[in-house]
Amino acid sequence: MSGMTHVNADLVGRVFSGTPPYVVSAVKIAEFADAVGARSPLHHDPDTARASGHADVIAPVTFAVVVAQRAEAEYVDSPEAGIDFSRVVHANESFTAHRPIVAGDRLHTAVHVDSVTERAGIAMVTTRCEISDDTGAPVSTVTSTLAVRGADA
Amino acid sequence: MSALRAGVAVGTELFSVTRSVDRAALVRYAGAGGDFNPIHWNEAFAREVGLPGVIAHGMLTMGIAGSVLSDWLDDPTDVLAYGVRFTRPVPVPYPGEAVLAVVGTVGAVDADAGTVRVDLRVSVDGTTVLGKAQAQVRLR
Numbered sequence: 126m127s128g129m130t131h132v133n134a135d136l137v138g139r140v141f142s143g144t145p146p147y148v149v150s151a152v153k154i155a156e157f158a159d160a161v162g163a164r165s166p167l168h169h170d171p172d173t174a175r176a177s178g179h180a181d182v183i184a185p186v187t188f189a190v191v192v193a194q195r196a197e198a199e200y201v202d203s204p205e206a207g208i209d210f211s212r213v214v215h216a217n218e219s220f221t222a223h224r225p226i227v228a229g230d231r232l233h234t235a236v237h238v239d240s241v242t243e244r245a246g247i248a249m250v251t252t253r254c255e256i257s258d259d260t261g262a263p264v265s266t267v268t269s270t271l272a273v274r275g276a277d278a
Numbered sequence: 279m280s281a282l283r284a285g286v287a288v289g290t291e292l293f294s295v296t297r298s299v300d301r302a303a304l305v306r307y308a309g310a311g312g313d314f315n316p317i318h319w320n321e322a323f324a325r326e327v328g329l330p331g332v333i334a335h336g337m338l339t340m341g342i343a344g345s346v347l348s349d350w351l352d353d354p355t356d357v358l359a360y361g362v363r364f365t366r367p368v369p370v371p372y373p374g375e376a377v378l379a380v381v382g383t384v385g386a387v388d389a390d391a392g393t394v395r396v397d398l399r400v401s402v403d404g405t406t407v408l409g410k411a412q413a414q415v416r417l418r
Contacts, residue, residue, distance in 0.1 A: 153310075160310035161341030162297055165354045177353070186344040186357045186413075190337050191312055211327070215336045219361025268361075 128276035196234035246275035
């Protein structure tokens with residue numbers, strides 16, 4: 126038999142947007158690109174990036190996770206969410222780019238709790254981070270599903 | 279360096295490469311990605327929670343495979359969307375390394391939308407570690 130988790134399904138539909146804006150730096154983009162082996166000069170060389178029509182270096186395809194996970198913490202770490210992080214594994218992740226993330230961007234994230242479903246002692250928690258810039262224009266959508274095991278699962 | 283152009287056939291293999299991941303790569307990703315979960319650097323902790331040992335961040339595996347695709351393209355911004363399921367952990371030994379094999383294949387072409395679905399097969403020692411790893415890529 127599997128124990129229930131304590132994940133609070135009442136939070137489905139809630140939006141968390143209290144995380145301060147994330148200011149993207151060229152140094153962080155280069156650091157992240159090195160960590161995932163992204164070698165395109167568009168991540169590393171501002172002159173090449175500008176010659177390709179960008180204001181500065183652009184971020185690798187999965188960089189938005191850095192922005193998203195900081196914001197998701199407001200929900201995941203909140204006591205009312207009922208998520209025991211020591212029992213969490215990452216199940217799914219997806220990114221949709223509305224435009225490239227560019228060094229200098231100041232990004233705002235709204236974390237939408239899209240679904241909480243529990244079966245056989247495992248809760249699947251899906252969040253959707255809508256990341257936008259200072260003008261309010263959409264930049265990235267990051268959808269993440271966490272699997273939370275119950276006490277005996 | 280390449281781009282996906284009209285007429286590309288479903289089933290075409292675009293690239294097949296390997297990337298090595300060692301413990302130093304995990305520490306580097308922990309810092310760069312901001313994920314300091316000890317299962318990605320502390321052997322004793324990882325075993326305590328039932329893992330075979332230290333495992334790679336799922337987001338590192340996903341990021342490496344995405345970078346293989348975006349570096350294969352002339353323009354990394356041709357990757358419009360990218361998603362995966364984390365189906366199997368990737369243990370990273372010390373000393374030593376895990377070798378990720380990344381193969382990209384054309385899964386579907388939507389000429390009207392101007393996009394190609396690229397299917398990524400990511401495996402370690404012949405075992406697939408990411409499920410449904412797919413990217414939507416701009417058709418040039």
